[in-house]
Amino acid sequence: MAQRVPVGDASGGSKRTSRVRVAVRLRPYMDKQDEKGEGPCVRGLGSQKLEIINWRNATETLQYQFDVFHDEKTTQQEVFLSSVKPVLPHILKGQNASVFAYGPTGAGKTHTMLGSQEQPGVIPRAVREVFHLVRTEEKEQDDWEYSVGMSYLEIYNEKVLDLLSPGSQDLPIREDKDRNIIIPGLTHVPLSSFSDFDTHFIPASLNRTTASTKLNQRSSRSHAILLIKVVRSQRSPPRRQQTGKLYLVDLAGSEDNRRTGNQGIRLKESGAINLSLFTLSKVVDSLNTGVGGRVPYRDSKLTRLLQDSLGGSAHSVMITNIAPEYKYYFDTFTALNFAAKSRQIVNQPFVRETVVAPVTVAGKRAREEKEAGGSGEPRSKKAKETKKTEQSSPSSSQPHSPTDSSVLDRLLALEKMMMGSAERERLNLLKTVAQSRKEIQELKEKQRQLENKAKVFGKLSGAQKSGEMSGVKGEKEDSLFKTDLPPLHRKQSTAARPKKQQAVVTPLQVSQVHPLQEHAIVCKPSQTLEKRKKKDWTEVTEGKENGGVDPSCDVETNWESHLDSSLLERLRGKILHTLNSGSLKELKSLQLIGDKKAKLILGWREIHGNFTQVEDLQKIEGITAKRFASFIKANILSTMGK
Ligand SMILES: Nc1ncnc2c1ncn2[C@@H]1O[C@H](COP(=O)(O)OP(=O)(O)OP(=O)(O)O)[C@@H](O)[C@H]1O
Numbered sequence: 289m290a291q292r293v294p295v296g297d298a299s300g301g302s303k304r305t306s307r308v309r310v311a312v313r314l315r316p317y318m319d320k321q322d323e324k325g326e327g328p329c330v331r332g333l334g335s336q337k338l339e340i341i342n343w344r345n346a347t348e349t350l351q352y353q354f355d356v357f358h359d360e361k362t363t364q365q366e367v368f369l370s371s372v373k374p375v376l377p378h379i380l381k382g383q384n385a386s387v388f389a390y391g392p393t394g395a396g397k398t399h400t401m402l403g404s405q406e407q408p409g410v411i412p413r414a415v416r417e418v419f420h421l422v423r424t425e426e427k428e429q430d431d432w433e434y435s436v437g438m439s440y441l442e443i444y445n446e447k448v449l450d451l452l453s454p455g456s457q458d459l460p461i462r463e464d465k466d467r468n469i470i471i472p473g474l475t476h477v478p479l480s481s482f483s484d485f486d487t488h489f490i491p492a493s494l495n496r497t498t499a500s501t502k503l504n505q506r507s508s509r510s511h512a513i514l515l516i517k518v519v520r521s522q523r524s525p526p527r528r529q530q531t532g533k534l535y536l537v538d539l540a541g542s543e544d545n546r547r548t549g550n551q552g553i554r555l556k557e558s559g560a561i562n563l564s565l566f567t568l569s570k571v572v573d574s575l576n577t578g579v580g581g582r583v584p585y586r587d588s589k590l591t592r593l594l595q596d597s598l599g600g601s602a603h604s605v606m607i608t609n610i611a612p613e614y615k616y617y618f619d620t621f622t623a624l625n626f627a628a629k630s631r632q633i634v635n636q637p638f639v640r641e642t643v644v645a646p647v648t649v650a651g652k653r654a655r656e657e658k659e660a661g662g663s664g665e666p667r668s669k670k671a672k673e674t675k676k677t678e679q680s681s682p683s684s685s686q687p688h689s690p691t692d693s694s695v696l697d698r699l700l701a702l703e704k705m706m707m708g709s710a711e712r713e714r715l716n717l718l719k720t721v722a723q724s725r726k727e728i729q730e731l732k733e734k735q736r737q738l739e740n741k742a743k744v745f746g747k748l749s750g751a752q753k754s755g756e757m758s759g760v761k762g763e764k765e766d767s768l769f770k771t772d773l774p775p776l777h778r779k780q781s782t783a784a785r786p787k788k789q790q791a792v793v794t795p796l797q798v799s800q801v802h803p804l805q806e807h808a809i810v811c812k813p814s815q816t817l818e819k820r821k822k823k824d825w826t827e828v829t830e831g832k833e834n835g836g837v838d839p840s841c842d843v844e845t846n847w848e849s850h851l852d853s854s855l856l857e858r859l860r861g862k863i864l865h866t867l868n869s870g871s872l873k874e875l876k877s878l879q880l881i882g883d884k885k886a887k888l889i890l891g892w893r894e895i896h897g898n899f900t901q902v903e904d905l906q907k908i909e910g911i912t913a914k915r916f917a918s919f920i921k922a923n924i925l926s927t928m929g930k
Pocket residue numbers: 314315316318360391392393394395396397398399400504506507508509539540541542609
């Protein structure tokens with residue numbers, strides 16, 4: 289019967305702990321066009337660090353440190369040598385080890401784990417290495433013999449399916465009294481060599497559930513778990529037996545269904561995938577904070593199965609795969625936060641050992657080894673260290689915007705998923721601050737509108753008194769009075785309200801200067817106004833925002849009302865079209881939109897889809913109501929000028 293014993297007992301060394309080693313691998317661009325077009329949202333800063341743009345403030349980046357950072361040029365061999373090979377000797381000593389690839393769909397998990405004929409990944413390399421280690425040990429230690437075997441399963445839609453026995457039913461996951469995870473009925477194939485492994489593994493891999501999604505032609509729809517078991521048996525009394533397990537896990541991708549275009553069965557699969565990854569993150573969170581209470585392993589099949597390989601029993605390596613493209617930004621951000629947290633897990637490895645009872649000592653099976661660090665043992669201080677990544681600090685990363693609460697909610701939810709209670713509190717605070725900012729901004733905008741309206745009314749009543757007003761079209765006048773002023777305001781204004789025909793600001797004329805301006809109605813060019821317009825144009829095209837309001841003419845603040853409404857609508861539609869479907873370059877060709885804003889717009893589109901109206905632009909970080917007003921004015925005027 290397998291039992292847990294302190295590592296020191298088996299290896300002869302002192303008791304030690306082992307934490308989850310975290311490597312991050314950035315895959316190269318799949319499409320060179322993307323690389324040229326928008327540039328990466330994440331980049332390496334040496335062999336352990338990387339940085340990603342801060343979604344809260346595009347002028348900042350967030351930097352993360354991991355055990356290893358594999359940049360886009362790293363080969364399969366290099367990943368194996370630095371991140372996987374070092375854990376393999378442990379399984380020959382009766383300990384568990386696990387290597388799992390985590391990350392968004394299409395970021396390179398299967399490439400890392402499985403690879404291809406030309407570029408074999410972690411799985412074939414690790415199995416080959418296990419056989420190599422076994423052969424070496426057998427040569428060096430006469431007293432021990434080894435046997436190697438494999439099982440291969442997938443978790444699909446929360447069902448455990450045996451990939452070596454296709455068509456089998458959902459298998460149960462059990463735990464024996466020594467807390468070993470076992471799957472009764474799972475096929476176990478003894479292996480004598482690597483080619484033996486190949487014979488079983490390759491056809492079984494084809495049984496794995498994959499499908500094409502918008503983001504990946506052959507997306508893994510299940511978590512694939514390869515189990516390599518090494519049993520080490522003593523040839524002579526006391527005939528000890530140690531069992532080491534190596535889990536090689538290719539997790540299904542975390543996905544955003546808006547982007548995958550998933551529907552129907554894909555959506556259901558996706559729900560199961562995301563739920564199990566969510567549970568995995570909760571398990572990690574629970575292990576990290578170490579506040580006691582139940583670690584929710586049982587909430588998903590994945591975490592239940594990984595229970596003896598994550599957070600206390602095994603030497604674990606997590607390779608987090610990320611992609612450079614901007615469209616993966618939020619997935620990358622989430623994956624990095626998950627990875628950064630996992631780094632703090634402290635594992636306490638133990639040896640799984642059994643004693644084969646010889647006939648002479650039947651019934652005398654001794655429990656030779658004790659558990660090292662069961663669940664009741666206090667966690668290392670390291671595990672409780674506060675995460676120092678800057679991504680959640682309200683003081684260092686101010687939420688300038690995003691005033692759009694759905695983006696904020698989504699990100700906060702994602703982050704919450706990954707964080708401990710202290711960080712959660714900080715996030716709640718952050719959310720409150722962001723919401724207050726939004727409310728203040730909305731109030732300011734409302735006030736500005738009211739002031740503008742009040743000014744117009746003021747002018748109108750003044751004009752009426754001095755008899756300077758001239759009659760113009762009724763529609764114009766109607767639109768002028770379609771305000772959302774509160775009732776009180778309306779009432780006061782009606783007293784001074786001119787007759788309908790007189791409801792116009794200054795004498796108007798139709799200009800024929802340019803085809804695009806055919807419907808434009810502009811101010812009669814008095815000398816002062818001409819000067820004023822020139823100045824205004826220069827300011828706008830130079831990207832400056834307008835300052836005060838010239839009381840002589842309200843073109844500055846109310847310029848839209850001087851343009852024909854159908855033309856205005858057309859131009860706004862054009863701008864909206866560019867915002868919704870423009871490339872980075874096209875976005876940058878808009879007035880007052882630079883590289884950063886254009887990228888933020890692309891990011892926003894990725895999450896929310898199309899802007900419904902140009903005003904939605906104010907949901908972009910840093911685009912205040914004032915800036916938006918300048919933006920719309922500059923773009924409309926510049927289009928008209930073309
Ligand atoms: N480091 C890399 N070098 C070259 N190509 C890569 C690399 N990583 C990934 N790729 C390629 O990118 C594409 C997507 O990778 P892969 O299928 O491994 O993603 P995944 O994370 O497993 O996705 P899913 O979760 O949807 O299964 C594949 O064509 C793969 O060959």
